[in-house]
Amino acid sequence: NAGVMQNPRHLVRRRGQEARLRCSPMKGHSHVYWYRQLPEEGLKFMVYLQKENIIDESGMPKERFSAEFPKEGPSILRIQQVVRGDSAAYFCASSPSVNTEAFFGQGTRLTVV
Amino acid sequence: KNEVEQSPQNLTAQEGEFITINCSYSVGISALHWLQQHPGGGIVSLFMLSSGKKKHGRLIATINIQEKHSSLHITASHPRDSAVYICAVTPHPRETSGSRLTFGEGTQLTVNP
Numbered sequence: 001n002a003g004v005m006q007n008p009r010h011l012v013r014r015r016g017q018e019a020r021l022r023c024s025p026m027k028g029h030s031h032v033y034w035y036r037q038l039p040e041e042g043l044k045f046m047v048y049l050q051k052e053n054i055i056d057e058s059g060m061p062k063e064r065f066s067a068e069f070p071k072e073g074p075s076i077l078r079i080q081q082v083v084r085g086d087s088a089a090y091f092c093a094s095s096p097s098v099n100t101e102a103f104f105g106q107g108t109r110l111t112v113v
Numbered sequence: 114k115n116e117v118e119q120s121p122q123n124l125t126a127q128e129g130e131f132i133t134i135n136c137s138y139s140v141g142i143s144a145l146h147w148l149q150q151h152p153g154g155g156i157v158s159l160f161m162l163s164s165g166k167k168k169h170g171r172l173i174a175t176i177n178i179q180e181k182h183s184s185l186h187i188t189a190s191h192p193r194d195s196a197v198y199i200c201a202v203t204p205h206p207r208e209t210s211g212s213r214l215t216f217g218e219g220t221q222l223t224v225n226p
Contacts, residue, residue: 031212033212033214035216042199042216042217042218043214044216045213045215048213091155095212099143099144099203100212101146101158101212102214103158104148104156105155106154106155107155107156
């Protein structure tokens with residue numbers, strides 16, 4: 001049973017480009033969470049999704065950021081028109097249901113140049 | 114004030130020493146998690162607990178629900194234990210919280226040979 005898979009592991013984008021981060025949850029997990037870790041800061045919640053639904057996006061910046069978890073395929077975190085302040089590690093976690101242990105992926109390290 | 118506070122922020126120990134990292138939280142929780150993060154690496158879940166004590170190898174985690182406090186202990190510490198240890202909580206179930214985590218700032222542990 002493969003763990004949570006995130007790709008790419010490292011992503012470099014120029015200012016103004018789009019970044020697409022992918023997360024494939026563990027088999028049988030239908031709950032996906034995205035977290036961001038800014039340099040020298042702790043992890044912060046961004047968005048919680050179940051299949052085809054955004055449940056809680058209270059941690060997402062209002063502009064340029066969007067997330068989806070389609071019926072088929074991985075969850076995608078999309079950042080449009082990236083700026084230097086978006087440089088961070090983005091972690092995905094998945095869980096099989098509510099109030100169960102969440103398992104983390106290796107993260108995607110986004111660098112905006 | 115953060116909902117989850119850890120101490121100390123940084124900890125340096127000699128190989129073989131007994132190590133304690135503390136975590137206090139100010140919200141009602143359904144579970145508390147201890148996570149480990151190596152530099153540039155992913156996040157590994159060490160423990161998820163809601164009461165009492167758990168042990169895994171040289172690691173021990175305790176929680177006191179009444180005092181809203183948890184400790185992570187490492188016995189016979191080793192240089193390979195050097196990492197950031199993160200305390201996180203799952204707040205009490207709400208309609209949209211799922212298993213989303215609220216994190217402490219982390220404790221950077223360095224174990225010298």
